[in-house]
Amino acid sequence: MTRYRTALPYLLLLPALAAELLIHLVPMLVGSVMSLKQLTQFFIRDWSAAPWTGLANYRTAVDFDAPVGRALLDSFGVTCAFTVLSVGLSWLIGTTAAIMMQDAFRGRGLLRAAFLLPYALPVFTAVITWTFMFQRDTGLINHVLHDQLHLVGDKPFWLIGGNSFWALLTVSVWRSWPFAFLTLTAGLQNIPRELYEAAAMDGAGVWQQIRRITLPSLRPVNQVLVLVLFLWTFNDFNTPFVLFGKAAPKAADLISIHIYQSSFVTWNFGAGSAMSVLLLLFLLLVTAGYLVATNRRRGADD
């Protein structure tokens, strides 16, 4: 009976562990091994037979003077700029909306449901709709900008060329700010009303209440929220894939799409794996750095 007691938690965990091992951990190990091989389409059926190449794949990936490394570096730069802008805007809009929706008013429930729609819609139907809106000749965006507001002389292309970055950013912010809004709304509910009442008695106006009470109270929620938004946005594949198809324009060539393209379109899995491992190292580094920095700041504040 006692042995059963000791074994019980492990038995309960077993299915979860088995699934995680098969789908996440083993593939990650296999991926690291693959990155050391010259794995082209001839070896797909039996990947272990591919010849070892040591760090050659890595050297190709970070040789920024050669086309492959140059393209990877460009894609990395685009991804960083895109992530900073998207996370920043999503956080800003989410915070603004959460604070403004804090007090009850007529129609608040309905508006909240509307704000959550982008989060509830399946990503592919939402992004397909945006694709339609961004069509040059039949889309809504050019109709409003060109035909109605006369802001642009010629109808611009949105899904190819430099504008594709802004199209991608718009869709990304549209999709992720509701999550920030949802999380921050939950976080705001933990702030006791007495705090605001006391501040109002002391003569603090709305802005001071927001700055002195609301924002500091949200700091723990923000710590997690910003990290989650960063990881989602940086790794986003679905949005650019549905918006642009298999080959994203250079200005919107996010890293996930880039690796997918280098692997499945050119059937060079070794190079793709090396890039994936580099991406993983980068994410681990950023996450660890972020957690250390934010925890230290929290410690200093207390």
Added chain:
Amino acid sequence: MIDPPASFRWLRRAVLLVLAVFTLTPVAVMLSSSLKPLQDVQGPWRWIPSHPTLRPYVDIWTTVPLARYFTNSLIVAGSATGLSVLIALLAGYAVSRHRFRGRRLFTVTVLSTQMFPGILFLLPLFLIFVSIGNSTGIALYGSRGGLILTYLTFSLPFSIWMLAGYLDSIPRDLDEAASVDGCGPIRTLVQIVVPAAMPGIIAVAVYAFMTAWGEVLFASVLTNDETRTLAVGLQGYATQTDVYWNQVMAASLVVSLPVVAGFLLLQRYLVAGLTAGAVK
């Protein structure tokens, strides 16, 4: 906030109005386009259909095998959700109610898989599925089974974490009373814990279903013509050389409906689950 001045209230109205327009425009585009005859979506954009018609809603079922995509998505997302909730419940119960060696290691490892980009294990997983198929004959590549297995692990980390948090908020006295009455751990779980944790379980189920229903990357690589899900099928629909945008919009609306309706109906559980599990 306490008595906001009129200026703040006006600013609030303006900001929320702009946000509502930004949020709802794509939904309006979907709705209005799905009621248009084909010539309306081939010319410049117009808000109101010239001749409103329900034709697109009929045509979508014959232009592409939408019913098959639908069935595939339902089977895959439904099974992945059921299995994920069951497995997460067992694991969450263990994490919340038992102190054992490796508990922290387990939670940290499982949660950290959540941060890795899908592309990282897509290539190896594809090769592993192909190898398993070659050596054992179990078809994971191209089958619904492989996709179900993959999707259930996507929602698992967050579900375990959220359910463990939710179970922590249920008093242990309940389990202990049951155990004094002679219930074994499994009976306690089924008869006492599950009913008490229902809101958390519903929240996790909604999350798991949404994750599986909307996933594009793995579906595009791991399925074939027979097992294609909506996420991939609909994209093919929208990238033909001559796109019937009215039909694509009608199809988008139809396949969004189950998730959006479910989400809006059950969102209070999701918010409650988030509050109990995550924002602590």
